[in-house]
Amino acid sequence: MNVIEVKNLAKEFQIKQKRAGLKNGLAFLLRPEYKNIKAVDDLSFSVSRGELLAFIGPNGAGKSTTIKMLTGILFPSSGHINVLGFDPTKERQKLAYNIGSVFGQKPQLWYHLPAIDTYNLLARIYELDQREYKKHLAFLVEAFEIGDLLNTPVRKLSLGQRMRCEIAASLIHKPKIIFLDEPTIGLDVVAKQHIREVIKYLNEKEKVTIFLTSHDAGDIESLAKRTIIVNFGKIIFDGPTDTLKKNYIKSKIVELVTEDPIENFQFSGGTIIEKGKFDIKVELDISKNSIDKLLSFAVENFNIKDINIFDPPLEEIIADIYRAQKL
Amino acid sequence: MNGVYALKIIKYFEVAKINYFNSLAYVINALSRSGVVVIRIWIFAQLYRITYAASGAEEIGGLTVAMVVWSLMMTQSFQSSGRPPVSEIIDEEVKSGALAYSINRPYSYILFHLSGYLGRSTSSLFINLLIGSAASLILVGPVKITLFGILFGAILMIFGRLLDFLISFIIGLAAFWIEDTTAIAWIYSKGQMVFGGIILPIALFPDYLQKIAEFLPFSQLFYSAARLIVSFDMELFHKFILIQFFWIAFFAALAYFIFKKGLKYVTINGG
Numbered sequence: 001m002n003v004i005e006v007k008n009l010a011k012e013f014q015i016k017q018k019r020a021g022l023k024n025g026l027a028f029l030l031r032p033e034y035k036n037i038k039a040v041d042d043l044s045f046s047v048s049r050g051e052l053l054a055f056i057g058p059n060g061a062g063k064s065t066t067i068k069m070l071t072g073i074l075f076p077s078s079g080h081i082n083v084l085g086f087d088p089t090k091e092r093q094k095l096a097y098n099i100g101s102v103f104g105q106k107p108q109l110w111y112h113l114p115a116i117d118t119y120n121l122l123a124r125i126y127e128l129d130q131r132e133y134k135k136h137l138a139f140l141v142e143a144f145e146i147g148d149l150l151n152t153p154v155r156k157l158s159l160g161q162r163m164r165c166e167i168a169a170s171l172i173h174k175p176k177i178i179f180l181d182e183p184t185i186g187l188d189v190v191a192k193q194h195i196r197e198v199i200k201y202l203n204e205k206e207k208v209t210i211f212l213t214s215h216d217a218g219d220i221e222s223l224a225k226r227t228i229i230v231n232f233g234k235i236i237f238d239g240p241t242d243t244l245k246k247n248y249i250k251s252k253i254v255e256l257v258t259e260d261p262i263e264n265f266q267f268s269g270g271t272i273i274e275k276g277k278f279d280i281k282v283e284l285d286i287s288k289n290s291i292d293k294l295l296s297f298a299v300e301n302f303n304i305k306d307i308n309i310f311d312p313p314l315e316e317i318i319a320d321i322y323r324a325q326k327l
Numbered sequence: 328m329n330g331v332y333a334l335k336i337i338k339y340f341e342v343a344k345i346n347y348f349n350s351l352a353y354v355i356n357a358l359s360r361s362g363v364v365v366i367r368i369w370i371f372a373q374l375y376r377i378t379y380a381a382s383g384a385e386e387i388g389g390l391t392v393a394m395v396v397w398s399l400m401m402t403q404s405f406q407s408s409g410r411p412p413v414s415e416i417i418d419e420e421v422k423s424g425a426l427a428y429s430i431n432r433p434y435s436y437i438l439f440h441l442s443g444y445l446g447r448s449t450s451s452l453f454i455n456l457l458i459g460s461a462a463s464l465i466l467v468g469p470v471k472i473t474l475f476g477i478l479f480g481a482i483l484m485i486f487g488r489l490l491d492f493l494i495s496f497i498i499g500l501a502a503f504w505i506e507d508t509t510a511i512a513w514i515y516s517k518g519q520m521v522f523g524g525i526i527l528p529i530a531l532f533p534d535y536l537q538k539i540a541e542f543l544p545f546s547q548l549f550y551s552a553a554r555l556i557v558s559f560d561m562e563l564f565h566k567f568i569l570i571q572f573f574w575i576a577f578f579a580a581l582a583y584f585i586f587k588k589g590l591k592y593v594t595i596n597g598g
Contacts (some may be wrong), residue, residue, distance in 0.1 A: 073427040111351035124341040127334040
């Protein structure tokens with residue numbers, strides 16, 4: 001069953017264009033010029049209940065605009081949106097009771113107060129039954145391991161602790177869908193890992209549908225089974241995250257460790273990334289040459305001790321896709 | 328059904344409460360504001376003593392020196408009692424797009440900010456009044472304050488705050504159409520200074536100017552309540568509350584209209 005349905009969604013912004021110089025400045029005052037920017041252009045997709053979807057794209061691709069339209073924050077210029085049976089443009093407040101959102105750059109916790117105060121306030125704002133709320137809060141506290149943080153003013157929490165508390169805040173009213181916009185932005189490796197575990201837990205155990213945007217390929221790789229990539233407001237990929245890797249991999253990384261020193265290594269299609277005395281890392285363009293041939297070449301020319309073959313990091317694959325779009 | 332309405336009212340009460348506690352994090356600020364009020368009261372006490380002595384009058388416009396100083400202490404206390412800079416906050420929310428996140432929550436945006444305004448300004452209001460009253464007592468002695476004066480003055484003060492909120496809210500919303508609203512906020516603050524009884528009680532104005540000033544919204548923000556507390560007059564209360572209702576109705580309608588119109592212009596940076 002689909003919980004999000006988007007058809008031919010578009011959003012156009014009008015941006016004022018001001019030219020330099022006094023004369024142009026005065027002319028601008030009398031007759032301002034506008035430029036139309038298509039932030040989202042004819043998007044269509046759907047999300048099933050319980051899905052964990054990564055919605056990614058470079059800066060300005062239109063992903064945040066899309067999330068904001070899905071949550072009723074922005075009105076689309078055209079197209080249709082249905083989220084949990086509601087039209088966000090007309091039933092924004094009703095929808096608000098059923099969805100949660102975490103915008104990494106827009107905290108909802110009160111800075112000078114302990115997180116528990118914000119939770120209590122949110123419980124009132126969402127008009128929750130106080131007994132039900134206390135029960136659910138106890139569950140969130142345990143799941144997010146924030147028991148020790150509840151009574152500490154938010155300003156004294158680390159970024160990672162704050163983000164765990166933020167996500168818990170967005171779940172106070174038991175939303176069916178949660179929109180996470182850059183939830184791991186600025187976090188260190190350990191904190192990122194913790195947030196990822198929390199997100200995974202919500203999706204797998206609590207069956208919450210998760211719509212995630214992130215610039216962090218690690219988030220996508222470790223969390224999302226499905227990925228949508230947008231660029232210039234259009235969908236350029238929509239499918240399983242695994243397929244994304246398989247379809248777009250244009251190179252392989254081959255690491256060789258040898259018994260003898262490596263003096264010279266030249267192989268058509270291969271680019272040396274790292275080189276030591278007894279080891280070498282080569283990126284092979286698989287459109288120009290094959291792994292088989294590279295391995296045969298290595299065995300014939302060197303006394304091989306160890307061989308490792310990797311896929312390039314997802315980050316690079318995505319960057320390649322973005323670059324290909326620009327060309 | 329009553330339960331549903333109760334839940335809706337409680338949420339705004341909670342918003343006021345959390346703002347109240349959040350503002351307690353700035354106790355030093357509240358005390359420094361009270362310090363400023365005390366310094367001003369001291370200056371006013373010297374100034375009006377000399378002015379009254381020069382004119383040879385005991386009372387001007389029905390007010391003695393002590394009444395003038397107490398009234399100024401109250402208007403100053405009401406005005407500087409940690410009122411959040413609503414116009415700045417709304418201006419910033421409009422420009423940054425943060426407003427869009429707020430309107431997405433299940434509450435009324437206007438009532439949310441009104442509750443916040445009331446919650447935030449309450450904590451230091453009492454500190455200001457307490458310290459200001461002590462300073463006034465030492466500087467000019469007591470004035471006769473009646474229970475009716477306090478009661479009806481408090482009513483005018485609450486509506487005055489509502490009026491101040493609405494005007495500031497509208498100024499902030501102007502950011503939908505103009506680049507910088509600080510110029511309007513500046514005019515509003517100077518209007519308060521001249522016609523709001525902040526440095527000169529309106530009772531001391533010439534008759535014709537007094538009539539004009541009393542009808543302007545500026546005098547109904549903080550002055551009307553202070554004036555009634557230092558010298559209670561039921562007729563004056565009726566007059567002031569009618570003027571307040573008129574302006575509240577006018578600005579509430581305007582705020583609602585501008586807000587609805589402005590929502591169509593909501594854009595968010597970083598989309």
